[in-house]
Amino acid sequence: MRVLFTVSSWRSHYFPMVPLGWALQAAGHEVRVACAASESTHVTRAGLVPVPILAGTEQLLHARWLNAVQARRGQWRYASPPPHPETGAEVNDLDEIDLAGITARLRADGAAAAARSADSVVAFARDWRPGLVVHDPVSFEGPLAGRVLDVPSVNHLWGPIGPEEMVLAFAGLDETASIHDLVQFDDEYVLNRPLTDALARFGLPETASGPGYVLDPCPASAEPGLTAVRLPIRYLPYNGPGREPDWLPELDPDRQRICVIWGNSSRQIFGSRALAVPPVVRALAETGAEVLVAANAADLAELGPLPPGVRPMENVPLHLVLPRCDLLVHHGGAGSVMTALATGVPQLAIPHGLDQHVIARRVEAAGVGRNIAAYEANENDIGKAALEILADPAYLRNAAEASRQLRERPAPSEAAGALEDLANHGTATTHGKS
Numbered sequence: 012m013r014v015l016f017t018v019s020s021w022r023s024h025y026f027p028m029v030p031l032g033w034a035l036q037a038a039g040h041e042v043r044v045a046c047a048a049s050e051s052t053h054v055t056r057a058g059l060v061p062v063p064i065l066a067g068t069e070q071l072l073h074a075r076w077l078n079a080v081q082a083r084r085g086q087w088r089y090a091s092p093p094p095h096p097e098t099g100a101e102v103n104d105l106d107e108i109d110l111a112g113i114t115a116r117l118r119a120d121g122a123a124a125a126a127r128s129a130d131s132v133v134a135f136a137r138d139w140r141p142g143l144v145v146h147d148p149v150s151f152e153g154p155l156a157g158r159v160l161d162v163p164s165v166n167h168l169w170g171p172i173g174p175e176e177m178v179l180a181f182a183g184l185d186e187t188a189s190i191h192d193l194v195q196f197d198d199e200y201v202l203n204r205p206l207t208d209a210l211a212r213f214g215l216p217e218t219a220s221g222p223g224y225v226l227d228p229c230p231a232s233a234e235p236g237l238t239a240v241r242l243p244i245r246y247l248p249y250n251g252p253g254r255e256p257d258w259l260p261e262l263d264p265d266r267q268r269i270c271v272i273w274g275n276s277s278r279q280i281f282g283s284r285a286l287a288v289p290p291v292v293r294a295l296a297e298t299g300a301e302v303l304v305a306a307n308a309a310d311l312a313e314l315g316p317l318p319p320g321v322r323p324m325e326n327v328p329l330h331l332v333l334p335r336c337d338l339l340v341h342h343g344g345a346g347s348v349m350t351a352l353a354t355g356v357p358q359l360a361i362p363h364g365l366d367q368h369v370i371a372r373r374v375e376a377a378g379v380g381r382n383i384a385a386y387e388a389n390e391n392d393i394g395k396a397a398l399e400i401l402a403d404p405a406y407l408r409n410a411a412e413a414s415r416q417l418r419e420r421p422a423p424s425e426a427a428g429a430l431e432d433l434a435n436h437g438t439a440t441t442h443g444k445s
Contacts, residue, residue, distance in 0.1 A: 012040045012434055015141035016059070017132060017153035020047040020067040022251070023274075023346045024147045027228055028167045030247040031145065032059045034423035035430075043139065045132050045152060056252045064131040065152060066124035072096055073202070074280045074365060076117060079108050080200050081183045081364075088386040094282035101282055118202050125205035128152050129212065133159050143434040145226070148177055151206040158215050163433050165242065167226040170345025171373040172366050173235035174225070180366040224433065226426065230352055230416035232377040232409070242429060245420040248330035248350040255331045256324060262335055267300040267401055270336040270356075272329055273310055274344045281363045285385060289313050291340060291361070294393035296321055300401070303332060330354065337407075338400055340393070342385075343367030348374055355414035357406035359396055361385050378409035 014035050018025035025044075032042045036059075044054045047067030054061035078093035082105055087093060092102050096113050129152065136144075136156040144164040146153020157164025166174060182200075184192055207217050223239035228246035262268065273288050288310040295302045296318040304311065305324045317323065324332065329347065333339060333354045341347035343362030348370055351358045358380030360371035371382040381396050400406050421429070432438065 012143065012431055013139060013141040014040055014042050014430070015136060015139070015144045015153075015156060016042060016044040017065070017144065017146040017150045017156065018044060018046050018050065018054075019070070019147055019150045020049055020065075021070050021276075022050065022053055023344060024149065024169050025050075026057075026249050026251065026346060027169050027246065027349065028145065028147065029057045029059065029249040030423045031167065031226070031244065031426060032057070034427040038424065038427050038431075040427070040431075043141075045135065045156075053251070057249065062135060064128075064135055066127040066131075068121065068124060071099070071276060071279050073117070074276070075099065076110075076113060076202075077181065077183055078280065078364065079105070079110055079113070083110055084183070086183060088384070089281075089285060090386075091282070091284045094280075099279055099282075101284060114200065114202070121203045121205070122208070125151070125203060125209065126212070129155055129205070129209040132156050133213065136160055143430055145430070148174055149181075151209065154206055154219075155209045155213075158210060158219065159213055163224065163437070165224045165226055165430065165433070166239070167244075168228060168235070170349050170370055171229045171233040171235050172345070172369045173237050175238065176235060176369050177366055180369050183364075221437075228349065228417075228420070230377075230413040230420075232413050232416060233352065233373050233379075235373070242426065243420045244426040245422050246349050246353050246417055247423060248328075248346075248353050250328035250330055250346060250350060251326075253326055253328040253331065256327060258322070259332060259335065262301070267298075267338075268303065268336045269295050269298070269300045269338045269340060269397060269401075270303045270305065270329070270333055271295060271340045272305040272342075272344075272347050273307075274342045274347075277342050277363055278310065280365075281385075285363060287313065289315075290390050291393060292321060293318070294390040295340065295397055297390075297394050298398050298401070300337070300397075303336065305329060305332070338397060340397065343371040343382075345370055351410070352379065352413045353417055355407075355411045357400050357410045359383070359393070359400060361388050361393070377413060378405065379413050380406060380410075 043062050044059050045062045047065045048063040051061040051063040075096040081087045132152040144153045144157040154164045225239045226242045226244045302321045311323045329350045339351045340359045343360045360382045362368045362371040363385045374380045375382040
């Protein structure tokens with residue numbers, strides 16, 4: 012069987028799909044990954060075969076644009092304005108941002124890029140003839156290729172947020188929003204509807220005739236609600252290539268340990284005046300625990316001289332160090348959350364925006380950690396919350412239970428068999444508990 016993956020140009024969106032790609036290849040299937048040129052090297056390093064034919068999108072620009080929209084609508088919760096959408100520079104006043112002009116440019120550029128991607132992926136799919144398509148939640152090219160070729164397409168979630176919740180989150184709305192709120196946002200600010208437009212260009216109706224399928228890697232205690240058919244799959248952490256630090260085996264097994272990971276995009280989206288690594292590290296250093304800081308070079312450089320008991324880690328895959336830790340403190344990113352769930356480590360989520368708030372609330376609801384919004388967080392609250400999580404055995408029990416639930420889900424090799432059934436017979440049977 013030939014399987015086409017289509018992925019967006021944000022690596023954390025498709026890294027959860029990598030183990031499924033390995034499983035499909037190990038079972039003798041051919042896998043190709045349609046991606047932007049910027050992702051070709053990362054896909055290759057993951058052991059998969061890239062097809063760099065997609066135009067890609069400026070996702071950092073789009074995320075900063077949404078922050079500016081939120082500020083214009085009076086829904087920006089931070090004390091200072093968001094950074095300029097196009098340059099990322101700090102602004103002192105919203106009037107410095109020509110939101111109407113930026114929106115018009117994004118609409119035009121986005122429509123042109125989407126058209127190029129649509130034509131490229133359809134041309135490749137018609138030539139290569141996959142029997143199945145798997146895509147991440149924001150890659151419209153996957154459903155398009157599936158519809159054009161009349162083969163199943165499956166949405167692979169990146170964490171505990173469903174497709175409907177994601178639409179609201181990327182419109183700056185939460186789960187309490189009504190359809191009226193979404194329609195009003197669309198009327199004012201929507202940039203493009205790439206899948207709808209592409210389907211129309213190829214003469215296909217907007218609505219698919221059969222059910223949608225979603226590969227859900229979340230434990231039962233953190234599953235998002237879905238309207239599509241849920242195909243459970245076990246989450247196996249892949250955080251990119253890398254090796255263990257030489258000092259890792261030397262860590263004191265009797266000392267509590269906190270790992271801090273901050274997304275590479277946080278400061279680029281929310282600006283340098285948003286909550287960053289230094290105050291988080293200062294707060295955690297006061298707890299007396301050893302602190303391991305996994306961050307990019309810019310964030311690590313801002314730390315300056317490190318307090319005693321703080322170790323920096325640059326380009327170290329999280330799953331290699333987290334099993335030796337007692338707590339993970341992070342920005343609410345799905346990869347961080349899912350890796351902690353897989354390893355049974357309690358969490359403290361400090362989300363900034365977009366889908367992070369939905370994911371962080373699901374972490375708290377599952378009893379595996381706490382959630383403090385970044386616009387409310389201060390050093391005292393962060394340190395206090397970390398100590399409370401470390402002292403309360405319920406968080407560790409719940410995290411261990413979530414990890415057990417994940418292990419009961421079908422391994423990627425089993426999910427690959429279910430996907431083969433779907434491609435061959437039009438239905439998928441799943442094994443293991445969901």
